[in-house]
Amino acid sequence: MTPMDMLLSRASTDHLAEPAPNAAQLSDILAAAMRAPDHGKLRPWRYVVIEGDARPQMAERIVASMQRLDADAPEFKIEKRRNRFSTMPLILALGMHLRPENKIPLWEQEMAVAAATMNVLNALHATGFGGIWVSGDVVEDPVLAAEIGFPAPHKLAGFLFIGTPTNAPAAPRRPDPAAFTARWTGQPVTFAADKD
Structure with missing residues (x-):
């Protein structure tokens, strides 16, 4: 498989x-994250490995966060998250070590974390593993973030569920890049993807 084939065949699962x-292996995979663009060399990405007996403990923190954010959270949603966080082979909490006082805007710092996370997903695929980036309302909970190790102004960017795919993920139908690309010639552009 060529590097391009690898990139074009990656799918979340x-x-x-x-x-x-x-x-x-995880050290090598995370080394790929360190290659992400990082204006100012702030290295805002942080990773917390959650595995083994720590998974059900994290699941209970997730449930508590859900209930803090929505006292009427449906029971089926609570149980789904409890189960997923308790049983995934490995969970990587994605932290954003933010520096609001820095000249690099916060949005750039957050984008560096996102770019590093994409590198992790690509490295997982390249090494025969799989993963999916999950977020949801709990990512906005500063109490949960602090419980994991990211007190304000730091934040969570989500979680990666990681393991070995149980079957080859079906390649999702990807849109034609042409619909999202335009050539600028001095006037505002339009995109085929934006036309109804």
Whole structure:
């Protein structure tokens, strides 16, 4: 498989089983994250590995966060999240170590975290593993973020569920890049993707 084939065949999946990457493999995968664009060299990405017996503990923190944010959260949604966070082979909490006082705007710092996360997803795929980036309302909960290790002004960017895909993810139909591309010739552009 060429590098381009690898990039074009990557797809997110939450159909994951053991094994997850071991410590050495995860170190190599996270080394790819360090190659993300990072204006100002602030290195705002932080990773918390959640595995083994820590998974059900994290699941209970997630449930508590859900209930803090919405006292009427449906029970089926609570149980779904409890189950997913308890059983995924490995979970990576994605932290954003933000510096609001820095000359680099916060949005650029957050984009660096997103770029690094995409590198992790690509590295997982390149090494035979799979993953999916999940977020949801709990990512906005400063109490949960602090419980994990990201007190304000730091934040969560979500979680990666990581493991070995149980079957080859079906390649999702991807849109034609031409619909999202325009050539600027001195006037505002329009995009085919934006036409109804």
